[in-house]
Amino acid sequence: MKSLKIVAILSILLGGIVVASIGLVVADDKPSKPSVVSAKDASIERTRKQVKMLDDIYKGSIVLVTKNYVNSENDLPAGTAFKQIFAIAKEKGWHDVRLVDATDNPIEPENAPRDGFEKRAIEALRAGKTFVDEIVENKSGSYLEVATPIPVVMDKCIMCHEHYRNVAAGVPIGALVYSVPLLE
Numbered sequence: 001m002k003s004l005k006i007v008a009i010l011s012i013l014l015g016g017i018v019v020a021s022i023g024l025v026v027a028d029d030k031p032s033k034p035s036v037v038s039a040k041d042a043s044i045e046r047t048r049k050q051v052k053m054l055d056d057i058y059k060g061s062i063v064l065v066t067k068n069y070v071n072s073e074n075d076l077p078a079g080t081a082f083k084q085i086f087a088i089a090k091e092k093g094w095h096d097v098r099l100v101d102a103t104d105n106p107i108e109p110e111n112a113p114r115d116g117f118e119k120r121a122i123e124a125l126r127a128g129k130t131f132v133d134e135i136v137e138n139k140s141g142s143y144l145e146v147a148t149p150i151p152v153v154m155d156k157c158i159m160c161h162e163h164y165r166n167v168a169a170g171v172p173i174g175a176l177v178y179s180v181p182l183l184e
Ligand code: HEC
Pocket: 062, 063, 066, 070, 072, 073, 074, 075, 076, 077, 078, 079, 080, 083, 099, 100, 101, 102, 105, 106, 107, 108, 109, 111, 150, 151, 152, 153, 154, 156, 157, 158, 159, 160, 161, 173, 174, 175
């Protein structure tokens, strides 16, 4: 009789522990929803930061090359050289960058803004925005599309782009447009 009582008490205790641990697991699962949302926000922030770094490096290099190596209309323009670097970055699967015109008068027709994000972004940049972005979700994953302005940084630009002379001060003549997979 005594041992039966002990077994009964033990099973009640064990049952309590099992119920309590289920309770803990369930309680643990509860905050997962908000943390998923903030994980995505954090990933967008990391990707924005990477694009800002790329933008500084690409634009800084384009200006440096133009300043030091482009002295006549016959020299290889930095824009042409960097389109080849963008092609390498794309081929390696890192990201996609396009050199895009914002004057309705590109030297190279393929640099005209494409319908959709590029046209929307050029409009926003010409209105004074300095960083325009949108999230794109498709079959191959989530991407951050970003456009940043290109101003007429030096007189040398006008050597090959005569119409830049008439652009109002502070209005960009082009943009770099990025499509970067969201960083984990
Ligand atoms: C030596 C001539 C030359 C100089 C100098 C030059 N560019 Fe260009 N630029 C070109 C050529 C050629 C293209 C077309 C490249 C292509 O798509 O292959 C181009 C393309 C561009 C584009 C894309 C739109 C378009 O017209 O096709 C932008 C924006 C641009 N250049 C900005 C600049 C800026 C800003 C400077 C000054 C830092 C500059 N360029 C200096 C020759 C030049």
